[in-house]
Amino acid sequence: xxxxxxxxxxxxxxxxxxxxxxxxxxxxxxxxxxxxxxxxxxxxxxxxxxxxxxxxxxxxxxxxxxxxxxxxxxxxxxxxxxxxxxxxxxxxxxxxxxxxxxxxxxxxxxxxxxxxxxxxxxxxxxxxxxxxxxxxxxxxxxxxxxxxxxxxxxxxxxxxxxxxxxxxxxxxxxxxxxxxxxxxxx
Amino acid sequence: xxxxxxxxxxxxxxxxxxxxxxxxxxxxxxxxxxxxxxxxxxxxxxxxxxxxxxxxxxxxxxxxxxxxxxxxxxxxxxxxxxxxxxxxxxxxxxxxxxxxxxxxxxxxxxxxxxxxxxxxxxxxxxxxxxxxxxxxxxxxxxxxxxxxxxxxxxxxxxxxxxxxxxxxxxxxxxxxxxxxxxxxxxxxxxxxxxxxxxxxxxxxxxxxxxxxxxxxxxxxxxxxxxxxxxxxxxxxxxxxxxxxxxxxxxxxxxxxxxxxxxxxxxxxxxxxxxxxxxxxxxxxxxxxxxxxxxxxxxxxxxxxxxxxxxxxxxxxxxxxxxxxxxxxxxxxxxxxxxxxxxxxxxxxxxxxxxxxxxxxxxxxxxxxxxxxxxxxxxxxxxxxxxxxxxxxxxxxxxxxxxxxxxxxxxxxxxxxxxxxxxxxxxxxxxxxxxxxxxxxxxxxxxxxxxxxxxxxxxxxxxxxxxxxxxxxxxxxxxxxxxxxxxxxxx
Numbered sequence: 001x002x003x004x005x006x007x008x009x010x011x012x013x014x015x016x017x018x019x020x021x022x023x024x025x026x027x028x029x030x031x032x033x034x035x036x037x038x039x040x041x042x043x044x045x046x047x048x049x050x051x052x053x054x055x056x057x058x059x060x061x062x063x064x065x066x067x068x069x070x071x072x073x074x075x076x077x078x079x080x081x082x083x084x085x086x087x088x089x090x091x092x093x094x095x096x097x098x099x100x101x102x103x104x105x106x107x108x109x110x111x112x113x114x115x116x117x118x119x120x121x122x123x124x125x126x127x128x129x130x131x132x133x134x135x136x137x138x139x140x141x142x143x144x145x146x147x148x149x150x151x152x153x154x155x156x157x158x159x160x161x162x163x164x165x166x167x168x169x170x171x172x173x174x175x176x177x178x179x180x181x182x183x184x185x186x
Numbered sequence: 187x188x189x190x191x192x193x194x195x196x197x198x199x200x201x202x203x204x205x206x207x208x209x210x211x212x213x214x215x216x217x218x219x220x221x222x223x224x225x226x227x228x229x230x231x232x233x234x235x236x237x238x239x240x241x242x243x244x245x246x247x248x249x250x251x252x253x254x255x256x257x258x259x260x261x262x263x264x265x266x267x268x269x270x271x272x273x274x275x276x277x278x279x280x281x282x283x284x285x286x287x288x289x290x291x292x293x294x295x296x297x298x299x300x301x302x303x304x305x306x307x308x309x310x311x312x313x314x315x316x317x318x319x320x321x322x323x324x325x326x327x328x329x330x331x332x333x334x335x336x337x338x339x340x341x342x343x344x345x346x347x348x349x350x351x352x353x354x355x356x357x358x359x360x361x362x363x364x365x366x367x368x369x370x371x372x373x374x375x376x377x378x379x380x381x382x383x384x385x386x387x388x389x390x391x392x393x394x395x396x397x398x399x400x401x402x403x404x405x406x407x408x409x410x411x412x413x414x415x416x417x418x419x420x421x422x423x424x425x426x427x428x429x430x431x432x433x434x435x436x437x438x439x440x441x442x443x444x445x446x447x448x449x450x451x452x453x454x455x456x457x458x459x460x461x462x463x464x465x466x467x468x469x470x471x472x473x474x475x476x477x478x479x480x481x482x483x484x485x486x487x488x489x490x491x492x493x494x495x496x497x498x499x500x501x502x503x504x505x506x507x508x509x510x511x512x513x514x515x516x517x518x519x520x521x522x523x524x525x526x527x528x529x530x531x532x533x534x535x536x537x538x539x540x541x542x543x544x545x546x547x548x549x550x551x552x553x554x555x556x557x558x559x560x561x562x563x564x565x566x567x568x569x570x571x572x573x574x575x576x577x578x579x580x581x582x583x584x585x586x587x588x589x590x591x592x593x594x595x596x597x598x599x600x601x602x603x604x605x606x607x608x609x610x611x612x613x614x615x616x617x618x619x620x621x622x623x624x625x626x627x628x629x630x631x632x633x634x635x636x637x638x639x640x641x642x643x644x645x646x647x648x649x650x651x652x653x654x655x656x657x658x659x660x661x662x663x664x665x666x667x668x669x670x671x672x673x674x675x676x
Contacts, residue, residue, distance in 0.1 A: 042250045045323055152255070172247035172322070176256050 035153060036146060037074035040107065040131060043144060044084045046170035049104060053127035053166075060090035064103035066112040066119065067094070097122055108132035108142060116140055127166045138180045143167070156180045195373045200365035207361045208354070215350050223343050230269065230314055231307055234334045237267055238305070238318035242330045245275055246322030249283060257284035269334040271313070275320070277328040294333055312336055375404050379411060392419035438621070442491055446484035453481050494622045497556075501629040508550040508633060510658050515545040515554070515585055516578055522558040523576070526566065533571050537562065540577045545585045548658030553630045558587075560623040561650050565591040568648070584636075585654045592647035601640050635659035 040063070054061075061084040065072055072091070079089035084104075092103065097118035100106055106128055108116060113134040120141045123130060130142040137145035138156035143165070146155045158181035162169050193201070241264055248256040261273045261284055272294045274285035287293060295313055300306050303326075306317040314334040320327045382396045392415055396408040457477060460466040466474070500506045523537050530537060565574045569591035578587045596604060605628045631638045635655045642648035 039251065045250060045325070046247055152253070154253075170247065172244055175244065176247045176251055176253055 033070035034074045036133060037071045037078065039146060039153065039155070040071070040075070040105070041078060041082065041084065043129070043131065043173070044105070046173035047129060048168040048170075049085065050127050050166040050168075053104065054087070055102075059087065061085055061087040062090050062092055062103045062105070064092045064094050064100060064106045066097065066106055066108050066115065068111070069107060069109040071107065071109075100128060103128050105129040105131065108134070108137065110134045113137060116142060123165070125164065125166075129165075129167055130161075141181075144177070154178065195376070196365065196369040199368050199372075200362065203361040203365050203368075204358065207357055211357050212354065215353060219347065219350050222346060226339055226342055226346070227309060230334065230336065230339050231309060231316075234267065234269070234314055234316050234332055235305060235307065235318070237264060237270075238316045238330055238332045241273075241332075242318040242320045243322075245320045245330055246327050249275065249277055249320055249327035250322070252277070252283065254284050258286070260284075261286035264332065267332075267334065269314075269336075269338055270332060271335050272331075272333040274331045275328060276331065278326055280329075283328065291335065294331075297331075300329075309336065314339075372404065375399065375408075379404075379408065382411070386415065392422060435621070439491075439495070443488070446487045450481060450484040450488075453477050453484075494626060497626050497629075498622055501626065506629060506633055508553060508659070508662070510548045510550055510662060512546060513549045513551045513554065515547065515549075515587065515654075516541050517544070518551060518554055519558055519576065519578060519587070522555060522562055525559070526562055529563075529566055533566055533569075535566055535569055535571050535574060537565075537574045537576060540575070542579065545578055545580045545656075547585050547654060547656035549634055549654065550630075553634075557627040557630050557652065560627045561589045561652075564623060564650075565589050565593070565648075569593040572647070580656065583656050585656050586651065587654075588649055588651045590647065590649040595644050595646045596640060596642040596648050597644045598642075601642060604640065605638070633659065635661070 044061070063075060063079070063084075065075070072093075075089075075091050079091050082089060092099075094100065094103075094106075097115045100119060100122045104127070106119060106123065108119060108130060110133065113132060116130075116132075116137065119130060129144070131144045131146070132142050133146040135145070135147060138158040138161075141161055142158065143161055144155050144157055146153060148154075155177045157169065157174060157177040157179055159169070159174065159179050160181045190198070241260055245257060245260050247253070248260060257275045261275065264270055264273050265286065265288065270286075271288050271291045272286065274294065275283045277283055285294075295315070297308075297315060297317070300317055303319065305319065306315075308315045312335070314336055316332045316334075318330045318332070320330055379396055382394055385391055385394050395412050395415065398405050398408040398412075457466070457474075497506070519539065519541075523539060526537070562574070562576075570593040572592040575590045576588070577590075578585070580586070605624050628638050631652055631654065635658070636653050638650065638652050640648055640650050
């Protein structure tokens with residue numbers, strides 16, 4: 001079990017390591033997109049979905065993209081080689097916020113950030129992780145928003161929103177990210 | 187082993203106490219020390235390992251997101267471990283993500299290639315290294331390495347060993363003190379005993395005594411030693427007395443042996459001169475007979491003396507042989523009285539014999555004659571010319587004979603020793619004789635299975651009484667049992 005996940009993980013990590021030295025310095029778009037795609041997958045490792053969040057044990061992990069995004073090819077490739085929460089990955093392209101039903105995670109690219117309110121309305125009380133990379137997205141109610149600090153890619157976490165949705169964030173993740181959105185979990 | 191035997195008692199006690207106290211103590215201290223030192227090491231290892239495990243748990247996200255800042259924060263928290271010198275987070279490809287180096291201490295030491303799985307711990311002389319794999323959700327993200335200094339551990343162990351050493355030195359001192367006390371208790375008293383023995387050996391002083399200071403084994407030794415001294419002193423006195431008696435006997439014997447020689451020599455010289463002058467026949471038969479009678483009397487006296495000496499030698503060497511046969515004691519007595527008739531006339535003494543019937547028994551006639559002659563001779567010698575009464579009888583298988591004189595008698599305190607060798611109750615000068623007669627008489631009577639005793643008072647005469655079994659000595663009965671040696675004469 002462990003060695004299996006290791007075997008799956010190592011090639012990805014190798015790519016990731018390469019990116020770190022070269023791609024970040026150049027800050028080229030494809031590298032940035034790949035890193036963000038990688039971050040999306042890593043977040044799932046430190047977040048637990050509640051029991052019954054999926055229809056059945058065999059249901060895939062639905063990774064939904066709200067509109068066009070450079071992350072899409074990387075995520076599609078990832079869906080072929082990896083699993084999340086021991087489920088196969090299903091990348092879904094959404095036409096609008098109305099289709100979030102059945103997603104485990106929703107990626108909100110900057111172009112779709114205006115429809116955040118609708119997304120939040122649809123996902124309220126449901127175990128659907130909302131992630132984006134628009135500045136202040138977490139303060140406005142998304143769970144996580146990535147941002148750049150110098151050469152580092154960091155992220156904000158809205159803990160209050162996480163509690164409401166029933167998703168359990170690992171303390172390690174909370175330590176790593178910046179907690180925003182007022183209320184700090186006890 | 188010779189060197190052990192050459193050690194003084196004190197050294198042996200010390201060595202034994204050393205072994206007896208230090209070996210168990212040393213073993214106990216050694217076991218406790220080994221356990222405690224091991225516990226000290228495990229304490230450091232477990233503290234460091236626990237810190238590594240906890241920090242490793244919180245490093246997974248930092249490694250997953252390659253977050254150097256978060257990694258440094260985690261490592262900086264480990265600085266609260268007082269012994270920590272160096273800490274480093276490596277990713278799964280062993281590339282360092284972040285490291286912490288405590289200021290002013292030497293840096294990381296190189297480590298060998300490590301196994302990919304499980305915690306790795308190495309404790310060497312100066313450093314403890316713990317490498318903790320960082321795993322989250324079954325995925326290995328890298329490893330956390332901690333290097334701690336063992337200086338404090340060594341200082342703790344050294345202080346502990348110093349304490350153990352102090353205890354050991356204390357025990358050694360205690361055993362020395364105990365050995366000294368024991369030496370005072372035992373060897374000092376033994377040396378006192380040896381000092382007394384030295385005085386005895388060098389000065390021949392048997393009157394010294396060991397002072398008894400306790401009722402234990404050494405007190406018993408002192409008692410035994412003193413008893414031995416008393417016995418030695420007694421025997422030495424006895425030996426000196428025996429030598430004195432023998433020297434007196436020698437002087438008496440030489441005097442007695444010389445006494446008959448002078449008249450003998452004079453008579454022989456006078457006869458020789460007469461023969462040389464050719465006047466021997468002129469002297470007349472009566473005179474010649476008188477001279478020859480004197481010579482033969484002196485010769486008999488010499489012969490008796492020499493036989494007595496020979497008898498004493500036989501008796502003391504246990505070679506007194508008896509020729510037993512049917513003998514009439516009365517007949518023997520009559521002969522002896524007859525033989526002394528001339529001396530009786532000369533002394534003006536009458537020997538009266540009271541006999542009812544013959545008294546026959548199995549005895550040695552020659553030896554019994556010796557006894558009778560001695561008793562009668564003594565009665566004549568010490569009887570002061572007063573009458574001598576002799577009685578013989580028999581009752582219940584025992585013949586008895588008594589010789590009573592009315593002479594000087596024997597003091598009660600002397601009665602026991604008159605039967606001893608070279609002893610007499612009266613002074614030598616006055617009466618002469620070797621003092622052997624009664625000793626020989628008693629030896630002969632005893633060898634017949636009988637006994638002899640005296641009843642007397644100073645100045646009131648003496649009665650010697652003999653009792654003899656008529657069957658002869660019981661150990662030489664006619665049944666033909668093997669003749670045994672007679673009982674010791676004295």
